Amino acid sequence: MNVTIVDYQSGNISSVINSFTEVAKGKVNLKVTSDFNRIKTSDKIVLPGQGSFKSCVDSLNSINGLVETLKELASLGFGGIYVDPNLGGSGLSRLDASLIFEALSQGCTSTSAFLSIHNMANWMIDSFGSNELKERFVPDLCSMNKIASYCLTEAGAGSDAGNLKTKAKKDGDHYIVNGTKSFISGGGYSDVYVTMVRTGDDSASGISTLLIEKDSPGLSFGAQEKKMGWNSQPTAQVIFEDCKVPVKNIIGSEGDGFKIAMKGLDGGRLNIAACSLGTAQSAFEKAVEYAGDREQFGKKIQDFQSIQFKLADMATELEASRLMLRDAAGKVCLLYTSPSPRDATLSRMPSSA
Numbered sequence: 001m002n003v004t005i006v007d008y009q010s011g012n013i014s015s016v017i018n019s020f021t022e023v024a025k026g027k028v029n030l031k032v033t034s035d036f037n038r039i040k041t042s043d044k045i046v047l048p049g050q051g052s053f054k055s056c057v058d059s060l061n062s063i064n065g066l067v068e069t070l071k072e073l074a075s076l077g078f079g080g081i082y083v084d085p086n087l088g089g090s091g092l093s094r095l096d097a098s099l100i101f102e103a104l105s106q107g108c109t110s111t112s113a114f115l116s117i118h119n120m121a122n123w124m125i126d127s128f129g130s131n132e133l134k135e136r137f138v139p140d141l142c143s144m145n146k147i148a149s150y151c152l153t154e155a156g157a158g159s160d161a162g163n164l165k166t167k168a169k170k171d172g173d174h175y176i177v178n179g180t181k182s183f184i185s186g187g188g189y190s191d192v193y194v195t196m197v198r199t200g201d202d203s204a205s206g207i208s209t210l211l212i213e214k215d216s217p218g219l220s221f222g223a224q225e226k227k228m229g230w231n232s233q234p235t236a237q238v239i240f241e242d243c244k245v246p247v248k249n250i251i252g253s254e255g256d257g258f259k260i261a262m263k264g265l266d267g268g269r270l271n272i273a274a275c276s277l278g279t280a281q282s283a284f285e286k287a288v289e290y291a292g293d294r295e296q297f298g299k300k301i302q303d304f305q306s307i308q309f310k311l312a313d314m315a316t317e318l319e320a321s322r323l324m325l326r327d328a329a330g331k332v333c334l335l336y337t338s339p340s341p342r343d344a345t346l347s348r349m350p351s352s353a
Contacts (some may be wrong), residue, residue: 008318014249016210034079066232069147070118070144073104075099080142081119082267083126087134088142094267094332097226098274098325105278110230112160112278116271117185121148121194124264125211128252133211149154149186150268151195152261161196162204164259166240168197173247175210177240187236188221190214199254207257211249218243267332273325277318284314 073079081097083089092100097119109295122141125148126134140146157164166179177197184193193212200206212219222237252260288311291302301307 046188066111066114066234069232070115070147071290073115074142077142078104078115078116079144080122080126083119083122083138083142084134087126087138089122089126089138093267093329094270095326095329098270098329101271102278102281102322102325103272105275106282108232109275109279110232113230113272113275114185114233116268116275117150118144118148118190118273120264120268121150121192122160123267123306124194124260125192125207125251128209128256129211130248130249130259133251139210142194146191147186147189147236148192148194149184149190150264151181151184151193152185152265153182155182161261162207164196164198164207164288166195166197168199168208168210168245170199170247175245175247175250177210177212177243177245180222181238181240183225183235184238185235187234187238188224189234193219193238194251194264195240196257204258205255207214207261208254209251209257209260212240212245213241213249213252216243216245237291270325270329270332273321273328277321277325280318280321284311284318287311287314 040340070079077089077090077092078100079088080087081092081100082094085091097116101112101116104115118141122138125141126138129137137146139149141148152161152164154164154166156200164179166181168175168177168179170176175197177195179197181187181193191214193210195210195216196207197210198206199208220239220241222239225235228236251257256317288302291307292300294301296304300309
């Protein structure tokens with residue numbers, strides 16, 4: 001069975017969400033019409049195993065399953081959703097991306113979130129990198145021949161990103177980088193690390209952004225984190241010990257790093273909100289199904305008013321989260337070159353609670 005997706009701008013948003021959801025669950029093949037012309041067309045796409053797009057990588061011992069999944073997603077243009085089409089991207093908007101990540105996360109939140117991080121890092125290179133950097137890396141990132149990670153978090157600098165300690169000192173044609181990034185999605189697995197480092201004073205204006213390749217001298221990785229879930233996201237420390245990075249690998253200019261990092265996160269929060277929303281929608285559907293199956297005291301529990309109230313509250317919160325997310329994403333498309341940090345943060349809060 002094939003499904004045709006119409007342009008959400010025609011007003012049929014629900015059909016787009018439902019269509020992507022069916023693809024994410026592996027129930028249908030995907031055919032994109034010319035009306036939705038910014039997504040690369042594909043007559044046939046079935047996600048791994050001809051079945052559900054679920055946690056296809058249950059342990060790090062089966063990492064090849066992740067590679068296959070990401071390749072399938074890249075074939076739909078999802079490796080560079082809002083990246084310049086001239087470099088292999090799909091040139092879509094943040095509103096488009098919110099639809100995609102919401103739908104995909106109903107199949108596997110972990111893989112969808114990993115894809116969203118890759119998209120964020122790819123966008124940062126495309127938006128702020130030199131032409132030489134963009135031409136070298138963005139096409140391979142869009143095809144997902146290479147995977148990108150975002151390296152900001154440190155042991156003492158998570159929410160307080162301006163307090164990061166990883167330092168980069170210029171030495172001729174290279175920066176010498178020392179420090180450790182913590183809990184990095186794709187750590188030890190990704191090919192490219194978009195890394196925030198301190199090249200100047202202790203203020204936010206002393207932070208710069210470097211593109212660091214996996215095979216750079218002095219780059220190593222910690223042990224893979226043992227997590228309760230999200231095992232399709234390899235996660236580890238990224239360790240720099242006199243790591244040599246060419247000066248030409250700087251993204252933007254020295255001192256621009258904090259602004260670039262925050263712009264990346266403003267969009268990243270929208271993506272994670274969409275992933276959280278898709279997961280919550282899937283959980284709600286399972287709750288409704290369970291309430292229709294489970295019987296107590298001679299009737300299905302969906303017939304108890306208290307259960308109906310709970311389900312109604314869940315549905316209301318889901319819809320409120322969806323509207324808030326769409327509003328924030330729409331403002332990115334229509335009003336700002338980057339979203340209002342307030343809108344991006346607020347959109348994330350209800351759906352990820």
